[in-house]
Amino acid sequence: MRDFLKRLPKAELHLHIEGTLEPELMMALAERNGVSLPYGSVEAIRAAYDFTDLQSFLDLYYQGMSVLRTARDFEDLAMDYFRRAHDEGVVHVEMHVDPQAHLARGVALATVMEGLGRARRRAERELDLSTAMIMAFLRDRPADEALTLLEQAAPYWETLDAVGLDSAERGNPPAKFSEVFQRAKALGLARVAHAGEEGPPDYILEALDALEVCRIDHGVRCLEDPTLVERLREEAMVLTVCPLSNLRLKVVERMEDHPLPRLLEAGLTLTLNSDDPAYFGGGMLDNFLACRRAFGWSREVFLDLAGNAIEAAFMPEARRTELR
Ligand code: ADE
Ligand code: ZN
Numbered sequence: 059m060r061d062f063l064k065r066l067p068k069a070e071l072h073l074h075i076e077g078t079l080e081p082e083l084m085m086a087l088a089e090r091n092g093v094s095l096p097y098g099s100v101e102a103i104r105a106a107y108d109f110t111d112l113q114s115f116l117d118l119y120y121q122g123m124s125v126l127r128t129a130r131d132f133e134d135l136a137m138d139y140f141r142r143a144h145d146e147g148v149v150h151v152e153m154h155v156d157p158q159a160h161l162a163r164g165v166a167l168a169t170v171m172e173g174l175g176r177a178r179r180r181a182e183r184e185l186d187l188s189t190a191m192i193m194a195f196l197r198d199r200p201a202d203e204a205l206t207l208l209e210q211a212a213p214y215w216e217t218l219d220a221v222g223l224d225s226a227e228r229g230n231p232p233a234k235f236s237e238v239f240q241r242a243k244a245l246g247l248a249r250v251a252h253a254g255e256e257g258p259p260d261y262i263l264e265a266l267d268a269l270e271v272c273r274i275d276h277g278v279r280c281l282e283d284p285t286l287v288e289r290l291r292e293e294a295m296v297l298t299v300c301p302l303s304n305l306r307l308k309v310v311e312r313m314e315d316h317p318l319p320r321l322l323e324a325g326l327t328l329t330l331n332s333d334d335p336a337y338f339g340g341g342m343l344d345n346f347l348a349c350r351r352a353f354g355w356s357r358e359v360f361l362d363l364a365g366n367a368i369e370a371a372f373m374p375e376a377r378r379t380e381l382r
Contacts, residue, residue, distance in 0.1 A: 063346045064343055066364050067147060068346070069152075069329075071152050071273065071296075071298045071371060073139075073151060073153050075174065077333060077334025079126075079135055081103035087125035087131055091128070106118060109307055109308065109337075112255065112307050124163060127169075129168075129169050130173060132172075132173025132177070135177075139151075142335075142341060143341060144181075144185045150188045152371065158199055171214045178191070188373055190371070194221070197235065205241065208238055221249055223269070227256045232251055232269050250274070251275060253265040255309065256307075256309065257279070262277055266293075277290070277297035277299070291324060295327065296366065297321065297326055299321070300330075300338075300345070301349055304316060316353075329363060332344075
């Protein structure tokens with residue numbers, strides 16, 4: 059089964075590129091850029107990744123990215139991830155990027171976008187790995203800051219496939235970002251949003267109605283609202299589920315308790331993703347393997363889930379045909 063899951067062509071629709079920063083690269087970039095870290099070793103970094111909830115993770119995630127300073131750093135970050143993903147049978151990666159987290163520390167948008175842009179072109183050329191980019195807004199920061207970012211990103215609109223919404227969910231409902239998502243729609247950008255990870259099912263509903271998203275990132279709490287589940291099923295709304303993330307952030311206590319089998323049973327359109335692989339103990343293959351261990355799914359289930367991701371991906375039709 060491991061060989062089958064490794065060879066299965068996988069598209070990853072929910073990944074934060076800053077969440078691919080492995081401790082080894084974090085240490086190397088800290089050294090290269092003269093940034094001091096509150097850790098003495100790679101082991102100490104890994105030992106700190108003992109999260110109690112989303113916020114406890116976000117605190118370390120934002121701290122970790124302090125080592126990313128130059129375009130080369132962003133290029134190295136993304137290329138390192140693309141190589142690892144490629145080795146696991148990933149053929150397409152859609153990365154969220156959090157520009158506000160970099161702007162706030164004095165790193166220019168051009169630095170981030172140029173570094174990631176170089177890595178994307180290399181991935182295509184060197185690995186035959188297609189990529190897409192989702193510019194995410196931090197929902198725990200003001201909505202007008204998101205709007206300013208979207209306008210500031212004008213030179214990069216062409217390189218964006220979608221806008222997204224991430225960071226601390228509770229107390230930051232999607233509707234706060236209606237205006238900036240409307241603007242993104244007017245620019246012809248697709249929209250996705252994290253909802254129903256830690257937040258209530260109402261946030262999923264709001265993401266659908268106020269933000270007009272084409273995918274829900276996470277969405278696992280939809281099961282608390284049967285009417286919502288019915289709507290998600292009818293609309294074949296894609297949920298980008300991240301099993302190991304949910305386990306490590308204590309959305310579930312044990313993988314065996316994960317709602318994935320119930321979501322599947324409800325007829326929802328699901329995909330499997332890694333979210334922040336460097337922080338949650340595994341990439342795409344590990345997430346697939348964790349589901350196999352916990353739920354005993356057959357090859358057919360994994361073929362379906364991997365197929366859903368190819369169908370829902372932001373990619374040219376010619377590429378989709380090639381991957382089908
Ligand atoms: N940013 C990075 N990972 C995230 C997650 N799992 N939820 C919300 N925001 C994030
Ligand atoms: Zn996420």
